[in-house]
Amino acid sequence: MNLNKKAATKEKKKKKKLVKGGDDSKIANNKETSIIDKTLSDLSDEEEVLEGNGDKVETSAQHKKDLEKIRKADPEFYKFLQEQEADLLEFNESDEESENEEDEETPKSKEKMDQTGKPKLTIDKNTGRQVFDRNWYEYLEKGLNQEDVRHNNVKLAVAAFAACVARTGADVTPPQWIINDEKVFDAVVRVCFSDVGSLIYKLLGEKDVKTEEEDIGADQTKTKRGGKINFKHWRRYSKLAKEFLTSLLRFLNEIQSHTVILATLKTMIPLVDLYGQFAKLNRLLIKTVCRIWTRKTLDCRVIAFVLLNKIVKRDADVFAHVYKTMYLGFVSNARHVSSETWSLLQFMQRSFAEMSVLYPDIAYQYAFTYIRQIAIHLRNAQIGKKRKDLVQTVYNWQLMQCQYLWAQVVSKSYGTIGADALRELSYPLAQIVIATLKLFPSIRFLPLRFHCLSILIQLQVNCDIYVPTLALGCELLPDLLTLSQKKPRLGKGVVKQIDMDSQLRASAQQTEEAGWRQSIGDTLFRILLQASHVLSAHPSFPDVVLPITHKLRAFCKECRNPDFVRLYRSLLDKLTQHSNWTLSRLSSTTLDLQESTTLANAQERLTDPSSPVAQYHAQFSRVWKMRAAALQRNDSLQTKKEMKPKEVTPKKEEKEIEVTSTEKESMKTSQPANKSKVMKKKQSKRNGVKKPDSTLTDQVLDLNEMEWSD
Known part of the structure; x- marks a missing residue:
């Protein structure tokens, strides 16, 4: 307050002098005020420069040095400042502290959005890492959609995808970011799958592929695409590309959903050239994709094979490694075979x-x-x-x-x-x-x-x-004849269809089943018919089939199974008809076994879908397809039943009727003296009586025939 009063009195004296001094005093005063304004502006500019550069020199000390320079250079001006602007000379450190407090308040208000326009940073309390939230995703999406590819935006996307990989449970070092929101996780994965690969290619620049041609024949050449591809900016952005490829491979190893596996494999297909730049990553990729090719669903296996095919076509040097890995994977997964696999x-x-x-x-x-x-x-x-x-x-x-x-x-x-x-x-x-x-x-x-x-x-x-x-198949007829001579012990009235494609051996119990024996006879008939159909258009068919017909005729005479006799007798008739049909077609032509052209012409004449064996095979092909479809439906229904949760039945005590103590006593007194005979009678009754249905809860049962439990 004292300083303000002094300044007010000085202003009054100044006005009086200006009135008395006239024009000369005005000119002098104008010069002095211009000098003051200039000095003040220079001081303020110096303070801004000091603040902008972030120097650690105190503002008060610098201000005193500037005033000392003014006193030595212009003593009259310094005297004028003492009289007119004493506040400038009496610099107080408390004022500096108050200004610093005001300056400190402005960054807090700007934490939500910094100078570059990035979202506010939040730290996770548990891990101490930066949280990648929805605001950061929106910022990332805008940056990736720009026409000009920026390294910082792609780097942020790769870092966010690394956080997604850590969220899946991969054993990796904790990344810079952490994602706690599932929706943000899905959004980041989608945008990385769709955009990051192409953006990395843009950052690396155009590729220059060097090819080497190898002559493998007179009419064919094959291009070998091996080695690394020359990108323009490979040294600058190779580390970023390796980080994304590594994260993508770890993500593929951790996920289990077949839809996500499909999306990941489709993302990797355009990146095969980048994986080829890193030998270790390429080998790990082959190992992972071969595992998917051998263990996952059919759609995943198809995309995995497409990826392996592209890897091999790009570089022939990795073919041997891929070939061995695929074979070993096939053998290891062929131990157990079922109708589903x-x-x-x-x-x-x-x-x-x-x-x-x-x-x-x-x-x-x-x-x-x-x-x-x-x-x-x-x-x-x-x-x-x-x-x-x-x-x-x-x-x-x-x-x-x-x-x-x-x-x-x-x-x-x-x-x-x-x-x-x-x-x-x-x-x-x-x-x-x-x-x-x-x-x-x-x-x-x-x-x-x-x-x-x-x-x-x-x-x-x-x-x-x-x-x-045909001859090898007829060697199995004695085994079928042995089975037909013995009557089946199990399943006499019911013939269950069995899938013989998923069997290698039968147990002793299965050989006694009527359904298994029926399946054996049908399968052998199918093989003989297929082998006959393969030779049906060959001129040597009558000669090859002649000993086969004798074996089939002997089998039909000795077989005791009427179904087998009827089935194989029809095959015998068709083979005989087709032999006569072939001989009638070839009777008008002369065959020379040394000339291939005449044999080819004869084979074309015999290739007729209306021939006896061809028509017979077409009829049974439709029957086999219908049986396969029915068997597949039965397997699917059985798997659905197995997948359904079992119904929880009430305990035995809940199903039984409660008995009071008086009723128990009356039951004890009503028992006859000769307990052994009565117990035998009751036991015989229990063996002959069906068990009560648990669903019939309202039905009154005989208490004497119930089995009581503790």
């Missing part, structure tokens, strides 16, 4: 065959080695037939599925150019399958022998070679 195994066989013909020369080396391993197991089992453990090394699902697999590979090679080496494996593979068929001729292993015949038919059809499947 059969279709999945068939897809794996076809996709593995597709992979084999990409580089058939490399695939031949591994195919030869693995088929030779099967032959070694088979040889050891033949040497010691009496040892059951050696027989079990061959008679199991893994070895049988491997034979199915290599039959599919060899069959695929016959339609591929440049796969001559794989075609040469058809003969040794057929010999291995025939030896497996004849290794242990037991009735209990009839399903396994049917699988061997199916593999041989597959080789015969696809590889255009002759395999004596």
